[in-house]
Amino acid sequence: MMEEKYLQVTSGRGPKECNLAVRLVASRITLEARKVGAIAEELETEEIDGLPCSSTFRLRGNDLDQLLDKWIGTVCWVCKSPFRPLHKRKNWFVEVKPYSPVAKEDVLHLKDVYFQAMRSSGAGGQHVNKVSSAVRATHVPSGISVQVMDTRSQLQNKEIALLRLAERLRELGREELNVANEQKWKNQIEVKRGQAKRVFHGPNFIEK
Numbered sequence: 106m107m108e109e110k111y112l113q114v115t116s117g118r119g120p121k122e123c124n125l126a127v128r129l130v131a132s133r134i135t136l137e138a139r140k141v142g143a144i145a146e147e148l149e150t151e152e153i154d155g156l157p158c159s160s161t162f163r164l165r166g167n168d169l170d171q172l173l174d175k176w177i178g179t180v181c182w183v184c185k186s187p188f189r190p191l192h193k194r195k196n197w198f199v200e201v202k203p204y205s206p207v208a209k210e211d212v213l214h215l216k217d218v219y220f221q222a223m224r225s226s227g228a229g230g231q232h233v234n235k236v237s238s239a240v241r242a243t244h245v246p247s248g249i250s251v252q253v254m255d256t257r258s259q260l261q262n263k264e265i266a267l268l269r270l271a272e273r274l275r276e277l278g279r280e281e282l283n284v285a286n287e288q289k290w291k292n293q294i295e296v297k298r299g300q301a302k303r304v305f306h307g308p309n310f311i312e313k
Contacts, residue, residue, distance in 0.1 A: 107165060107166065107167060108164075108165070108166065108167065108168070108169045109163060109164070109165050110163075110164045110169045110173055110203075111148075111161065111162065111163055111164070111203065111204040111205065112134070112161070112162045112164065112173070112176065112177070112201055112202070112203065112204055113159060113160070113161045113162075113201070113202050113203075113204040114127050114130050114131055114134070114157075114159065114160045114161075114162070114199060114200075114201050115127065115158065115159045115160075115199060115200055115202070116157075116158045116159070116199050117198070117199070117200060118158065119158075119197070119198065119199070120197075121153075121154065121156060121188050122182075122184075122186050122187070122188060122189075122194075122197045123158075123197045123198060123199055124152075124153060124154075124156035124157060124158050125156055125187070125197075126180070126182040126197045126198075126199045127156070127157045127158060127159065127160055127199050128156060128157050128160075129182065129305070129310045130176075130180055130182075130199055130201065131147065131157065131160045131162070133305075133310065134162060134176060134201075135147075135162075137172060137175070138164055138166065138172060141166065141168075141171075141172055142166055142167065143164055143165060143166025143167070143169060143172065144164070144165045144166060145162050145163075145164050146162065146163045146164075146165070147160055147161070147162055148161045148162065148163055149161045161204055162204075173203070175302075175303070176201045176302070176303070177201050177202065177203060177302070178200070178201060178301070178302030178303075179198055179199075179200050179300070179301045179302055180198070180199050180200070180201060180301060180302060180303050180304075180305070181196055181197070181198055181301035181303070181304045181305070182196075182197045182198075182199070182304075182305050182306075182310070183195055183196055183197075183304060183305070183306045183307075184197065184306065184307055184308060187308065198301070201302075213244065213267065213270055213271045213274060215267075217244055217245050217246055218242055218243065218244055218245070218267065218270065219242070219243045219245055220240050220241070220242050220263060220266075221240065221241045221242075221243070222237040222238075222239070222240060222259060223237060223239040223240060223241055223252070223254070224237055224239065237259070238254070238256070238257050238258060238259045238262060239252065239253065239254035239259075239262060240252070240253055240254075240259060240262045240263050240266055241253075241266075242263065242266035242267065242269075242270055244270050244273075244274065247274065247277065249270060249273050249274065249277070251266050251269045251270055251273065252266075253265045253266040253269065
């Protein structure tokens with residue numbers, strides 16, 4: 106069964122060498138995905154001085170768990186700095202993390218809305234109480250519901266309900282975007298530099 110998974114490769118705001126390691130890891134993920142018949146699509150890259158400090162990927166294929174298990178965690182690149190020849194440090198770390206993309210803003214489709222007629226309450230006299238002009242509109246996919254009794258016309262109340270549902274969906278989308286952006290930022294600044302899941306060596310990025 107075709108699956109869809111997401112990964113983020115980040116240098117954790119490390120030095121330039123770590124950003125180069127992000128590029129090398131991203132290329133290796135793409136290569137290994139191709140070998141198992143999967144597709145790795147780079148969705149977004151954030152760069153500093155021409156090198157990626159963070160890259161997000163969408164993986165599509167069958168049985169992706171084994172591929173992800175090989176990558177999720179800390180990756181160490183052991184190599185003399187290609188930018189600072191006299192620098193003593195040789196271990197450069199990046200982290201590969203699961204990533205949850207922000208869903209596209211929900212578009213309100215009439216087929217997704219369930220209307221229920223209700224008796225109006227409040228001011229308006231006996232006529233309001235006898236006629237089921239109020240409506241409750243529920244957006245079935247999200248479960249968001251609004252109740253409208255602004256007018257004595259059921260049709261007008263339905264139109265108002267659709268406008269309010271659309272606004273509620275936009276608010277929900279903005280909230281999810283804020284949460285996702287906050288988590289993405291945390292991912293980028295937090296890299297575990299403990300025991301590496303995989304270790305690569307040299308400018309040719311050879312695993313040993």
